[in-house]
Amino acid sequence: MSDYTPLALAAKALSINLNEQQYGSIVEIGAGQEVARNFFRVGAAAGTIAKTSSAYDMAVSDAIYGKSGRYVSRERVEKILNYEFQLCVARLEETRPDDSTFFAYAASVEAKAYKRENECHGWIGIQFQGEAKQNPPNQVVCHVRMLNKTNEQQSEALGILGVNLIYASFHYRHDVNAFIKSLKDNLGDDRIEIDLIHFSGEHFKNVDNRLASLLLVENWLTRVVMFDTQGNPAVPRDVLYKKPTVVTRGSFKPPTKAHLDMTECGVRLLAEATQSDEEKVVRLAEISMSQLVSEQKGDNKDFLARVTLANSLGMHVLLSDYVRYFSLSSWLRRHTNQSIAILIKSIDLPYIFNHDLYKGLEGGTLEGLGKLFHSGTKVLVYPAFEEGRLMNLSNAPKPDNLKHIVAQLIEDNKLIPIERFSNDVVGISARETMKMILAGESGWEENLLPETIEIMKQNNLHGINSIADD
Numbered sequence: 001m002s003d004y005t006p007l008a009l010a011a012k013a014l015s016i017n018l019n020e021q022q023y024g025s026i027v028e029i030g031a032g033q034e035v036a037r038n039f040f041r042v043g044a045a046a047g048t049i050a051k052t053s054s055a056y057d058m059a060v061s062d063a064i065y066g067k068s069g070r071y072v073s074r075e076r077v078e079k080i081l082n083y084e085f086q087l088c089v090a091r092l093e094e095t096r097p098d099d100s101t102f103f104a105y106a107a108s109v110e111a112k113a114y115k116r117e118n119e120c121h122g123w124i125g126i127q128f129q130g131e132a133k134q135n136p137p138n139q140v141v142c143h144v145r146m147l148n149k150t151n152e153q154q155s156e157a158l159g160i161l162g163v164n165l166i167y168a169s170f171h172y173r174h175d176v177n178a179f180i181k182s183l184k185d186n187l188g189d190d191r192i193e194i195d196l197i198h199f200s201g202e203h204f205k206n207v208d209n210r211l212a213s214l215l216l217v218e219n220w221l222t223r224v225v226m227f228d229t230q231g232n233p234a235v236p237r238d239v240l241y242k243k244p245t246v247v248t249r250g251s252f253k254p255p256t257k258a259h260l261d262m263t264e265c266g267v268r269l270l271a272e273a274t275q276s277d278e279e280k281v282v283r284l285a286e287i288s289m290s291q292l293v294s295e296q297k298g299d300n301k302d303f304l305a306r307v308t309l310a311n312s313l314g315m316h317v318l319l320s321d322y323v324r325y326f327s328l329s330s331w332l333r334r335h336t337n338q339s340i341a342i343l344i345k346s347i348d349l350p351y352i353f354n355h356d357l358y359k360g361l362e363g364g365t366l367e368g369l370g371k372l373f374h375s376g377t378k379v380l381v382y383p384a385f386e387e388g389r390l391m392n393l394s395n396a397p398k399p400d401n402l403k404h405i406v407a408q409l410i411e412d413n414k415l416i417p418i419e420r421f422s423n424d425v426v427g428i429s430a431r432e433t434m435k436m437i438l439a440g441e442s443g444w445e446e447n448l449l450p451e452t453i454e455i456m457k458q459n460n461l462h463g464i465n466s467i468a469d470d
Contacts, residue, residue, distance in 0.1 A: 003178075004172065004175070004177075004178035004181055004182060006182070006185050007167075007185060008186065009038060009160055009163055009185075009186045010038075010041075010042050012163050012164065012167040012185070013038045013039050013041070013042045013163050013167075014042040014043070014044065015167070016039070016048050016163075016166060016167060016170070017039060017042060017043065017044040017045055017047050017048045018044055018047060019047070019048075019170075020047060020097070021097070021099050021100055021101050021132070022048060022100075022101055022103065022170055023047075023048060023049075023050055023088075023092065023096060023100055023101070023102055023103070024048070024049070024050055024084075024085075024088055024102050024103035024104050024105065024128070025049070025050055025051040025052070025053070025084045025085075025087070025088055025103075025104045025105070026039075026049060026051070026052050026053075026104075026105045026106075026162075027052070027053045027054070027055070027080055027084055027104070027105070027106045027107070028052075028053075028054055028106075028107045028158075028162075029054055029055060029056060029061065029071075029080075029106075029107065029108045029109070030056075030072065030107065030108060030109035030110055030111055030122060031107070031109050031111040031122075031146075031151070031154060031155040031158050032054075032155045032159075033052055033054055034155045034156060034158055034159025034160075034162070035105060035107070035158070035159050035162030035163060035166075036049060036052040037159060038159050038160070038162075038163050039163070050088060050092060051084075051088075053084075058071065064083065065079045065080055065083050066079060071108060072108050072109060072110045072121070072122050072123065073108070073123065074123050074141060074143070076108045076123070077106050077107070077108045077123040077124065077125050077141060078125065078139075078141065080104075080106040080108065081104050081106050081125050081126070081127045081139065081141075082127070084104035084106065084127075085102065085103070085104035085127040085137055087104075088102045088103075088104060089102055089135065098132060099132045100132060101128065101129040101130065101131060101132055101134075101170075102128070102129050102137075103126060103127065103128035103129065103137075103166065103169065103170075104126065104127050104128075105124075105125070105126045105162060105165070105166055106124070106125055106126075107122060107123070107124040107125075107158060107162060108122055108123050108124075109121065109122025109123070109124070109144070109146070109158065110122055111146060111151050111154045111155060111158075112146070112148075112149070112150060112151040112154055113151075114151075119237070120145065120146040120147075120154060121143065121144060121145045121146065121237065122143075122144055122146075122158075123141060123142070123143055123144070124141070124142050124144060124158070124161065124162060124165065125139065125140060125141035125142065125165075126139070126140050126165055126166060126169050127139045128166075128169045128170065130170075130173055130201075130202070130203045134202065136201065137201060138169070138173065138199075138200070138201030138202060138203045138204060139198075139199075139200045139201050140165065140169060140197065140198070140199055140200075140204075141197070141198050142165070142183075142194050142196065142197045142198075143194070143195055143196040143197075143235045144158070144161065144192055144193065144194050144195075145192070145193040145195065146158065146191075146192060147190050147191055147192065147193060148191055153191075157187060157191040157192050158192070160185075160186050160187055161183065161187065161192050164182055164183045164184075164185050164186070164187075165183060167182070168182045168183060173203045173204070174203065176199065176204070176207050176211075176212055176215065177215055180197065180212065180215045180216060180219055180221065181215075181219050183221060184219060184220070184221055189220070192221075193221065193222045193223075194216055194221045194222055195216070195222045195224065195225060195226070195235060195236060196213070196225070196233050196234070196235050197209070197212050197213070197216060197233075198212075198233065199212060208304070209232075209233055210227065210231065210232075210233060210303075210304055210307060211303075211304070212233075213225040213227070213233045213319070214303060214319065217289055217319060217320070217321055218289075223320060223321055223322060223327075223331065224236065224318055224319065224320040224321075224322070224331055225318070225319050225320075226239060226316060226317070226318055226319075227307050227311070227316065227317040227318075227319075228316055229311055229314060229315065229316055230311065231307050231308050231311050231317075234316070236335050237335050239282060239316060239335075240282055240332065240335040240336040241335060241336060242336060242337060242338060243280060243281070243282050243336055243338055244270055244271070244274050244276050244280065244281045244282070244336070244338040244339045244340070244341075245281065245282040245284060245332060245336055245338065245339075245340050245341070246263060246266040246267050246270055246281055246282070246283055246284065246340075246341045246343060246380075247284040247285075247286050247318070247328070247332065247340070247341070247342055247343065248262060248263055248266070248284070248285055248286065248315075248343040249286045249288070249325075249328070249342070249343075249344070250285070250286075250287070250430070251287065251288075251306075251430065252285055252287060252306055252309060252310045252430070253306065253430060253434060254309055254430060254433060254434065254437075254448060254452060254456065254461075255285070255309050255310050255312065255313050255430070255448075255449075255452055256425070256428045256429075256430050256433060256447050256448055257422075257424075257425040257428055257447060257448065257449060258425045258426060258427075258428040258429075258430075258447075259285075259313060259430070260313050260425075260449065261421055261422045261425050261426070262343055262345070262382045262418070262421075263283055263285075263313065263315065263343065265380075265382065265418045265420060265421050266341050266343045266380045266382075266418065267281045267283060268420070269341070269380055269416065269418065270339055270341045270378070270380075273339065273378070273413075274338065274339045276338075276339075282316060283313075283314060283315045283316065284315060284316050284317070284318055285310035285313070285315040285316070285317050285318070286317075286318040286319075286320060286328065287306060287307075287310070287317065287318065287319050287320075288320065288321070288322070288323070289319060289320060289321035302461075303319075304459075305455070305456075305459045305461045307319075308455055308459070309452055309455055309456070309461070312449060312451040312452045312455055313449070313452070323357075324357055324358075324368065325342060325352055325357075325372050325379075326368050326369075326371035326372035328342070329342065329371065329372050329373075329374070329377045330371060330374075332377075333374070333375055333377070337375075338376075339376045339377075339378065340376065340377045340378070341377075341378045341379070341380050342372075342377065342378070342379050342380070343379075343380050343382060344379060344380070344381060344382070345381075345382050345383075345384040346381050346382065346383050346384050346386075346391040346392050346393060346396040347384045347386050347391060347396070349381060349393070349396045349397070349398070350396075350397055350398070350399070352369075352372070352379065353365070353369075353398065353399050353402050353406070365402070366405075369405065369409075373409065373414045373415075377414075378413070378414055378415070378416055379409075379414065379415050379416070380416050380417075380418055381393040381396070381415065381416065381417050381418060382418045382421065382426075383417075383418065383421060383426055384426070384427075384429075385426070385427045385429075390426070392417055392419075393410070393415065393416075393417035394417065425447075428447045433447045433448070
């Protein structure tokens with residue numbers, strides 16, 4: 001394990017420059033050459049940099065690296081890394097000392113454009129040798145969002161992040177937690193967001209990239225990470241862009257047939273309202289970070305299984321540290337301009353109107369509700385049993401002081417009851433199912449999909465395997 005100690009930017013750059021073994025290329029496309037500039041600024045850069053490049057013109061870039069479907073993409077940055085690293089080895093291995101460790105850093109980003117509003121994001125990465133002659137190299141790639149308002153500020157932040165990534169690759173490659181934590185050095189808050197990181201190579205052979213995603217949230221490099229329907233880390237923008245989206249919040253411990261019915265009812269309603277194909281609606285399961293922190297017992301097995309279990313319903317998975325519904329709605333709105341539906345059970349309706357949820361907002365509850373229902377966001381209410389009585393939107397408790405607002409939301413088709421649902425599964429409770437499992441009672445299998453049960457047995461989740469074998 002590595003001892004993580006935050007270092008100033010200049011100290012990191014100079015440390016690398018003074019290391020006679022580390023030597024490589026830096027290619028930056030889209031936001032100046034701020035990473036290379038940081039190494040040149042501190043002096044002794046000749047000990048580190050073999051080459052810097054910025055192939056901005058597409059024809060020039062294609063001639064060097066080959067064509068890509070998108071120029072700001074993971075595919076593109078990996079093409080650059082592969083080309084530049086192999087070029088370093090081919091040209092320098094015979095002339096450099098035998099203990100040299102080569103690297104190639106690359107960035108392909110879309111920073112703030114002149115007089116144009118655009119999505120400011122990109123891909124950065126590094127291929128590097130942890131020890132001399134290592135081939136294939138290790139690799140780390142990240143998807144980043146630049147949060148500063150000006151091109152100059154974004155370029156500066158990317159320059160800092162690039163130095164952090166190069167430094168971490170040589171100093172923290174044996175400690176992924178320290179590696180990720182160090183990426184935020186000298187950046188402060190609200191400058192850079194990393195919503196995907198992927199490690200590969202010999203030094204990272206034991207790294208689970210899903211757990212690395214969890215560390216991004218824990219270390220405040222992002223508020224949300226996404227996993228595709230196969231459980232692989234995914235870029236939210238790639239999944240949600242221009243697609244209607246249904247999101248179900250919950251612990252998914254375990255995901256039940258009711259969760260599936262709730263989601264499919266929501267998809268059907270949203271597709272009808274937007275005249276969309278149901279297959280084009282993105283299905284999201286959102287798990288709160290606060291739930292994971294309170295429920296985990298010192299390891300991350302539960303987290304990994306939770307993602308896989310939600311995948312068994314055919315859903316993408318979000319892991320977020322958002323507590324308030326409007327924060328989740330605002331995050332989703334960043335990634336899609338289509339309709340958004342947030343699914344809740346009727347017994348959770350009072351939580352949305354709880355004034356404690358909106359403390360700290362100047363406009364209090366009214367401001368929070370305005371943000372929640374902004375730009376076509378809807379809340380769909382699925383019935384649930386409470387003390388033996390079926391509770392739906394019409395008979396669910398509502399605060400007296402907001403009853404006119406609630407009525408208006410219903411009238412405006414923003415707060416919508418789910419009226420077509422499966423009577424066979426609507427009464428299933430994940431909490432009660434979990435109690436049955438832990439108590440060793442029979443009958444809990446009827447509440448879950450066969451795929452979900454199989455995953456729980458394979459992972460020995462919550463002791464299912466040992467119970468099933470008794």
